[in-house]
Amino acid sequence: MADTILVTLIIFSCIFGVVYIFLTTRNKERLALIENGADAKLFNSGKKYSFGQFILNLALLAIGVGVGVLIGALLNNLGVEEGIAFSSSIFIFGGIGLMSSFFMNRKLEKEEK
Known part of the structure; x- marks a missing residue:
């Protein structure tokens, strides 16, 4: 305590x-x-970031982590060790979500200019 x-x-x-x-x-x-x-x-x-860009980053990260959990569960059912399946897929798909948010924010910036 x-x-x-x-x-x-x-x-x-x-x-x-x-x-x-x-x-x-x-x-x-x-x-x-x-x-x-x-x-x-x-x-x-x-550069100032808008609230919308922050929400977009957070949303795509959450989607990536959610997909990572699902893929981790599928890999676990296929025989991959639980710790490896969940942790690797969460980090991989979370990173993919952040990378996609980067490209989406860059596209939005080009459209504003």
Whole structure:
């Protein structure tokens, strides 16, 4: 009981520490840029992803994992070891889902331009 509480506390404190260090460092960099006369909008030049693209990525990943579970069950029935059948097919079809979402997002970006 105490072990699970300690592990949970350590995990959340590590996540908090990483986020805190990231935000603090980003703030210091921006303040240094402002002091030197540079524009702080330099950090905002990256590409913005829309909510629809995120949902598309998540949906195709979930579809890929679902298909991977089905294929894993079929492979298990054919005699492949259970751990190998499920884990390999989940990762393979999840990756295929993410790759297809990449190509679909790229196609959507070309259509917008």
